[in-house]
Amino acid sequence: MAVRWTFTIVAILMTSLPLHGVAGKWTPEQLLEHDPAWLKELGLELSAEELWDLEKGGLLEAIIKIGGCSAGLLSEDGLVITNHHCIFGILQEHSTPERDLIASGFLAAGREDELPGTGTRATVPYSFTDVTAEVAGAVPEDADDLERYRAIDRKTKELVAECEQREFRRCHVAAYDDGVQYQLVEALEFPDVRLVYAPPRTVGEFGGEVDNWMWPRHSGDFALVRVYAGGENQPVAHAADNQPYRPRRHLRISPEGARPGSFVLVAGYPGITYRSLVAAEMGERAERFFPGRAHLYREWLDVMEAAGERDEEARILLADRVKSLANREKNARGQVAGIERGRLLAKKHESEREVLAWAAEQENHGATVAAYEELGKLVEEQSATWDRDFLLENVGGGPMALDLALRITRWAMEQAKPDLERHLDYQDRHREKQLDGHRRDQKRLHPDTEATLLVDYLGRLAALSDGQRLPAVTALLDDARDAEQIGPFVDHLFTGSSILDLDARLAMFDESVDELRKRDDPMIDFAFELNAEILAIEERAHRFDGAVSRLRPVWRRAVRAYLDRPLDPDANRTLRVSLAHVEGYRPRDGILMEPRTKLAGIVEKHTGEDPFDAPAPVLAAAAGAPESRWADADLGDVPVCFLATGDTTGGSSGSPVLDARGRLVGVNFDRVWENVANDFGYNPEIARNVSADVRYLLWMLEAIEMPGSKALLEELGVGIPEE
Ligand code: ASP
Secondary structure, X not given: OHHHHHHHHHHHHHHOOOOOOOOOOEOHHHHHHOOHHHHHHHOOOOOHHHHOEOOOEOHHHHEEEEOOEEEEEOOOOOEEEEOHHHHHHHHHHOOOOOOOHHHHOEEOOOHHHOEEOOOOOEEEEEEEEEOXXXXXXXXXXXXXXXXXXXXXXXXXXXXXHHHOOOOOXXXXXXXXXXXXXXXXXXXXXXXXXXXXXXXXXHHHOOOHHHHOOOOOOOOOOOEEEEEEEOOOOOOOOOOOOOEEOOOOOOOOEOOOOOOOOOEEEEEEOOOOOOOOOOHHHHHHHHHHHHHHHHHHHHHHHHHHHHHHHHOHHHHHHHHHHHHHHHHHHHHXXXXXHHHHHOOHHHHHHHHHHHHHHHHHHOOOOOOHHHHHHHHHHHHHHHHOXXXXXXXXXXXXXXXXXXXXXXXXXHHHHHHOOOHHHOOHHHOHHHHHHHHXXXXXXXXXXXXXXXXXXXXXXXXXXXXXXXXXXXXXXXXXXXXXXXXXXXXXHHHHHHOOOOOOOHHXXXXXXXXOHHHHHHOOOHHHHHHHHHHHHHHHHHHHHHHHHHHHHHHHHHHHHHHHHHHOOOOOOOOOOOOEEEEEEEOOEOOOOOOOEOOEEEHHHHHHHOOOEOOEOOOHHHHHHHOOHHHOOOOEOXXXXXXXXXXXXXXXXXXXXXXXXXXXXXXXXXXXXXXOHHHHHHHHOOOOOOOOEEEEEHHHHHHHHHHOOOOOHHHHHHHOOOOOOOO
């Protein structure tokens, strides 16, 4: 042992990578459970209570959620920092071929010019209450898995309904590791969010998909939005006379930034990770899910990109669908590559064998082995209809016309049930969200492309094996495997359908099943057929979910007991904190990546060709950057991006990166290629998240002067000093 330690220390000194990362996306509650001395040793100068006190809240109240991303409140007037890629949809919504805000970027000259984002919502955390006992208590002793699912579903909906009786609350029950713990999350959800500043695309995503998920990185992936509220500072729908939201807390900017070795804390809402899965489940992700996703998305991207190349209007209409699919497609390839490279499946098996051997000897972990085996069996059972289920889950990513019809018809079908028995997304509390979805999607529709995507999609459904093929598809085609028939069938679905018309869709919304049927709209009729089958399939999925909620907690509790240390739950879009240090890494033998990039690097990468086409004003101003007040003394230039050992994932995009005293030094936006598969486990050697340095944002606002930028710098507390 002693020999190994000596070796490690020498190795660390030689590579000048002095600190190593700490796994963990900690809940605010877990932060309070950590040993304060350990937190201090890592470098945190605030107390855990200053971050989050169960009674009084804390600085983490400034960490908010915007759509699927994270963000941070920065001023008394509801100004918020997040990523350029997180507000890309607002740019796309307001762009036309004549006024392409995606290309030019946007800065509101005054507050009256800020751009509302239809359907963009800001969620501010309020409180977390453990409701594990209530949820568990709602499950009858002799419940089978489907009954179990239903009992949990009903209880969580009741808790939410009760919680939302409180004024302006938005609530949900979050399950941690499928039920080790349940928490009632109370928040305020603001539906009026407006874009204040976004850099041009050639800054915000400099390097494009070539650099995405890579290092070294030179993207200014930051943006500013403002949250608006009603007269009582409460969440209200968008209205011209709303006032900027006045938050209880906001973050302050550190003009000193982050330097190699400094402690940083990444706070946000990581979306989904797979660390609590057992090896069999992980195998399904590695061998089917991610390869399947990479393949499917690539094909849909080809369709959309080709349409965009032919037609400028199509390019703008499809821009944010393309961007998000491309991001996820590359991520999927990164997961597959990372799992293989890190031998993650083999390692998972090894670590599980240890837990199983240990559990077999414990008196109180008798159920562990059985739970573990049953989780594996569920994967086998699901595999028979895997292709079909995968296609149905992905309907939202491609054939949007069908997806819209499914949403309209499903709303009508669910309206017939009591609210508490409906699918969560179709409860009355989501009415506005559903309507916003229809309004927003209108600006993403490109009719020719929708037809091509639907032909492709139905072709895939038709090509499923006999046991998986949906009767709705088979019934509508003489021989569903005959691809020749699909084109005419899709023409038939669109001819006489008003699904692509927003006014018609809004009129259909709230019509009953009968009323919709009477319309004789072929797309709507087809969606009804499909939905009837989807509902039956969902019942099967609920039974699986019920089983998982019974088994996973048993397994995870054993893992936790075996490790005998705090164990963070898998990401589930709840507030988490990762404790990290600014640090480089070695991606491969012989390569040492430095932890920071600078403006000179943009000039160096600039070719004038997309995606390395920096805007002329940025290139011109870069020459004077070393003299700017935002230059870093050690770098001799304005810093652009930095690496840290943060434990992050999708959804951590936009997470504020704070220094030891809780001041903002950057905004997280990505991970390095070798670390994409950290969704399956944290490896301190390569676990690096990528953040934009806040000084790059400040430099952009100051050096590329535009109407409105001075006022913003003032608001950010770093107004331009008098000469
Ligand atoms: N780039 C990511 C995202 O889009 C962040 C990450 O996965 O690390 O959410």
